Structures are given as C-alpha cells and as structure tokens.
Amino acid sequence: KEAYTRALRFLTKDDLNSAVESLQKAISLYPNYVAAHNALGYAYFQLNEYEQARKEFAQSIQLDDHLSSSYLNLGRVQLALGQNSAAQASMEKASSIAPLDQHLLLALAYAQYVNHDYPETIKTAKRAHTQSHPETAIVHYYAAASWQALNDLHQARDELQTFLAEDPQSSFAAAAQRAVAQIRAADERPAPSVATSVPARESITAESSAQGQEALQDLREKQQIAEAEAEGSNCPSCDALNQPGPDRSATANVLAPTSGIRESKPGAWALRSTVNEVAVFFSATNNGRSVTNLAQEDVKILDDHKPPAAVLGFHSESDLPLRLGLLIDTSASVQERFSFEQNAAINFINQVANGKDDLAFVAGFSNSIVLAKDFTPDVQELAHGVHQLVPVGGTAIWDAITFAAEKLAERQEARPVARILVVISDGDDNTSSGTLKQAIEHGRTERSHRVHGQYSIRRRAVHAE
Known part of the structure; x- marks a missing residue:
C-alpha cells in the first residue's frame, strides 16, 4: 500500500x-x-503505451468484474x-453496471457513434435525455451526427436544437447553430436535394480520446434535496397508492372497454384505465384467513356494473415464476450495520428465489445505482453480487426505484410472471x-403498458438493531 500511495503522489x-x-512494485x-x-493502466495510457494500458485494465476486470471504472478505462x-x-x-x-451514470452514457454514445452504430447512438441519447444531464448535453450532438449519417436531417436539426437549448455555451454551439441554419435554408429552397451536414466530432486520436475521457472522469456528485413531500401533496395518484388497501395475492387479466374515467362510490376501490387489457390484483379472505384455492368460476368481475369482454387469464x-428486483441501500449511513443488511438480503434471496423458473437481479444504490448482478436464477451468483457492494455516499432511493421498475417492466416474458421489487434501506x-412523485408515476406508466406488471411504492424505513 505504501508503494501505491507513493505512486498516486507521482501521478498528481x-x-x-x-x-x-512504484505501481509495478x-x-x-x-x-x-x-x-x-x-x-x-492509466499511467501507461498517459505515456501513450496503449497496449500495456489495455493489458492492465483487462487484468483489473479479471480480478474484479463489477467495477464500471475498469470497463470505462478499457473502452478508452x-x-x-x-x-x-x-x-x-x-x-x-x-x-x-452503473445504468444511471450520465457520464458513462455519454462515453457509450461516443463509442457507438465512432463505431458507426448510429441507431444505438440515438437510442442511448434518448435514454440519457429521460434523466437530468446538465453536464452531458453533448450526447445530443452525437445523436444529431448519427441522424445525419442516416440521411434524416430534420431529426438531426431537432437534436441540435435540443443540444443548444441545454448547453448554449458549449464550444460546439456555433457549429451546431450553423448546421441548424443550413437545414432551415434547405427547407425553404425548392431544390430536390441539398448538400449539408452536421459538423462531426473530430476523429479519434490519442489526444482527443484522452481529453474526452478526462471530461468523463470529472464526476461531481450532485446533492439535491428531494421534493417528495411537496410533490406528493399535489398528486392524487400518490395519495391513492399510500392509502391502506388489500394485499394482492391473485391477478385476473381483463379485456376492458375503453370508456375512459368512471365514477365510483366514496371510499371504494376504482380501476381507471384507457387500455384494452389490464391486470387486476386482489386478495380473498374468509374470516380473516387467506383463501388460496380460488378458481376463475368462483370470481365475478364487473366493470361499471358490466362484465368485461373477456377474462384472458386467472392466476x-x-x-407464477418470480421476477425479483432487490435494491440494497449502500449509502454511508448503513456502514455500521451493512454486513447485517447483506446477510439479510442473502437469506431473503435463498428463501424466496428458489423456484426453477425464478430470476432475480441485485442492485446497490447510494448517490448512484450499481447493478451488482443482472437477472439470473443462480442464488450463489446473486449472493456474490450482494457481497461486492460497498457502503459510501448519499441515498438516491427514488432514482433506484425508477431504474428497477423500468428494468422489471422491460423484460419480455412469454408467459405471466410475478414482478416484485424489494427495497432494503435505512x-x-x-x-x-x-422525486417520489416521479418514481410513482414512472411505476404507474410502466404498469399500464405491461399486462402482468405490478409496482407498489410506499415510504418505509427499516431500522435494524
């Protein structure tokens, strides 16, 4: 460690x-x-000894394959x-590994553009735009250049205008403005074709790559105060979700008429939807005890006092096979009891994700989100992912819930599954x-587009003694 510390001083x-x-020692x-x-690897990179640098970064990954920085360095x-x-x-x-890191999304978009994978560049830019990205607006520039390469100048113009709106002081702003003016001029001329282009990012050289990655390494953690209470007070759907309601243990997939919003009796549960197919979750009890052997013929479903067009499934x-998302708080505040948190998470996985068709993923969250292990049926791999997490930083729980809800919803399934999101936090x-409102709205949006999806978000801190 002494030699390593001395090496860091030399690097500075x-x-x-x-x-x-010193590092070799x-x-x-x-x-x-x-x-x-x-x-x-970094020292070799700065010395332009790229093959040596590549070997060191590859060795880092071989020793520990869950560090996003190692893959970023290798990509550079x-x-x-x-x-x-x-x-x-x-x-x-x-x-x-770090799906909400905007600087990694920028690096990804750049690599995709340089590799001429223009559709993926555009897709990454859209993904980045769904989140706050004040320092990485240049991603829209890559998207514009990609649209230009695909011969769609109007889409290129839209991306450039977005870029200019988000970062008008960028060193690329003047070039972007000229390109927008060229495209507008082309639209006003009756000529069948026009020779115009989006100014391309400079070609990849050792110098430009180093400059770009230096910017990516300049990560400044943002400390934003959550607006959960203020937003929640103005959100009827948030209030509905926070009201006590029945536990959901069964689901019926109903083909419903698209009659819009309907009134309900005061205090009654109401399902309002404009989609043709919805998942209705409910539980049944008999003298306080759960009824677990219901069949479809035992249940009568009415929509505004009318039966639905069809009941497509009853489960x-x-x-159902389990699709489990396990979010673990890795902020500094849990450091003293983090080993307890890890053991509790592993015991939970062993007890719950034990069906032959069950899949689960593990992610840690502090200031950012780290995907420790993607969907897998292997509980040992999931446990390994839990052990790889380290407590540091603040708590971005709403960002983590938004990410996990989206990840659960976007997975394509050939048959009905039970999607469950579990959050361990202090x-x-x-x-x-x-915000809390945005996390809930995101979960509701994903649920409305996924027949078998269910998300319930409630604020609850779990304190472990």
Whole structure:
C-alpha cells in the first residue's frame, strides 16, 4: 500500500515514469491489487503505451468484474487503439453496471457513434435525455451526427436544437447553430436535394480520446434535496397508492372497454384505465384467513356494473415464476450495520428465489445505482453480487426505484410472471435527481403498458438493531 500511495503522489505531479515504477512494485508485492492495476493502466495510457494500458485494465476486470471504472478505462484505450467495436462493448458493460451514470452514457454514445452504430447512438441519447444531464448535453450532438449519417436531417436539426437549448455555451454551439441554419435554408429552397451536414466530432486520436475521457472522469456528485413531500401533496395518484388497501395475492387479466374515467362510490376501490387489457390484483379472505384455492368460476368481475369482454387469464401469484428486483441501500449511513443488511438480503434471496423458473437481479444504490448482478436464477451468483457492494455516499432511493421498475417492466416474458421489487434501506432519500412523485408515476406508466406488471411504492424505513 505504501508503494501505491507513493505512486498516486507521482501521478498528481505528472511524474508518470516514477508512478509506473512504484505501481509495478506494489503489484509485485500483491498481484491482485485491482486499484494498482487500474492506476498502472492509466499511467501507461498517459505515456501513450496503449497496449500495456489495455493489458492492465483487462487484468483489473479479471480480478474484479463489477467495477464500471475498469470497463470505462478499457473502452478508452480500445478507442485509442482503433478497436471501436470492442470499445463499444466495454462501454456497454460499464453502463450496465452503473445504468444511471450520465457520464458513462455519454462515453457509450461516443463509442457507438465512432463505431458507426448510429441507431444505438440515438437510442442511448434518448435514454440519457429521460434523466437530468446538465453536464452531458453533448450526447445530443452525437445523436444529431448519427441522424445525419442516416440521411434524416430534420431529426438531426431537432437534436441540435435540443443540444443548444441545454448547453448554449458549449464550444460546439456555433457549429451546431450553423448546421441548424443550413437545414432551415434547405427547407425553404425548392431544390430536390441539398448538400449539408452536421459538423462531426473530430476523429479519434490519442489526444482527443484522452481529453474526452478526462471530461468523463470529472464526476461531481450532485446533492439535491428531494421534493417528495411537496410533490406528493399535489398528486392524487400518490395519495391513492399510500392509502391502506388489500394485499394482492391473485391477478385476473381483463379485456376492458375503453370508456375512459368512471365514477365510483366514496371510499371504494376504482380501476381507471384507457387500455384494452389490464391486470387486476386482489386478495380473498374468509374470516380473516387467506383463501388460496380460488378458481376463475368462483370470481365475478364487473366493470361499471358490466362484465368485461373477456377474462384472458386467472392466476395465483404464488404459482407464477418470480421476477425479483432487490435494491440494497449502500449509502454511508448503513456502514455500521451493512454486513447485517447483506446477510439479510442473502437469506431473503435463498428463501424466496428458489423456484426453477425464478430470476432475480441485485442492485446497490447510494448517490448512484450499481447493478451488482443482472437477472439470473443462480442464488450463489446473486449472493456474490450482494457481497461486492460497498457502503459510501448519499441515498438516491427514488432514482433506484425508477431504474428497477423500468428494468422489471422491460423484460419480455412469454408467459405471466410475478414482478416484485424489494427495497432494503435505512432512511429517506437525499440525493435523487428525481422525486417520489416521479418514481410513482414512472411505476404507474410502466404498469399500464405491461399486462402482468405490478409496482407498489410506499415510504418505509427499516431500522435494524
């Protein structure tokens, strides 16, 4: 560790050769020193020794494959080596580990554009635009250049206008304004074709790649006060979700008429929807005890006093394959009891995700979200993902819920499944870019488009003694 610390001092002074020497010593003493391999790769990168840098970053990943920074570093050096396809794959992996990191989305869009994967560049820009991204508006510039490469200048113009609105002081603003003016002029001329283009990002060189990645490394954590209470007080749907209601243990998929919003009796539960097919979750009790053997013929469904056009399916959720999202608070406030939190999460996974068709994913959240393990039926892999999490930073619980709800909803299923989101946390949100209202609205939106999806968000802190 002493050699590593000395190397960091050399790096801050740009004494790269001395840093390399110290880092090599640190690695000789402890070959599995992930941070030292990453730092040595960085030093080699700055010395333009790209192949050596690539080897060090690859070794970092081999030793610990859940660090987004290692994949980001590998992608940078692959760009410098002209290995654009490999760079895109590395950036995709980095972004999958930290899916809400806007700087990683920017790096991904850049790699996709350089690799001429224009549809994916556009898709990444749209994904970035759904979140707050004040420091990465340039992603719209890449999207504009991609639309131009696809010969759609009107879409390119729209992306450039978005870019200019979000970052009018950018060094690319003047070029973007000229391109918008060219496209507008082309629209006003009767000529059948026009030669115009979006100014392209400069070609990949070692210098430009290093400059771009330096900007990506300048991550400044945002401390935003959550608007949950204020937003929630003005949100009727939030109030409805926070009201006590029946536990949901069964679901009927109903083909409903699209008659719009209907009145209901005061205090009664009402389902309002404009979609043709909805999932109705309910529970049944007999003298306070759950009834678990209901059949479809035992249940009568009325929509505004009328039967639905059809009941397409009737399932007990306990019989459905499980799709579990487990969100674990990794903020600094849980540090003293984090091992308890990890053990509780692992025990829960072992007890719940044990069906042959069950799948689960694990993500940690502090200031940002880290996907520790993607959907898998392997409980040992899920446990390994839980153990990889480290407590640090604030609590962005609403951002985490939004991400997890979307991830559960976007997975395509060939048959009905039970989608469950579990959050383990010790306190309130303090760093989300979104709000409680937005998290709830996002969950409701996803649910309305997914027949078998269900999300219930309630504020509850779990305190462990």
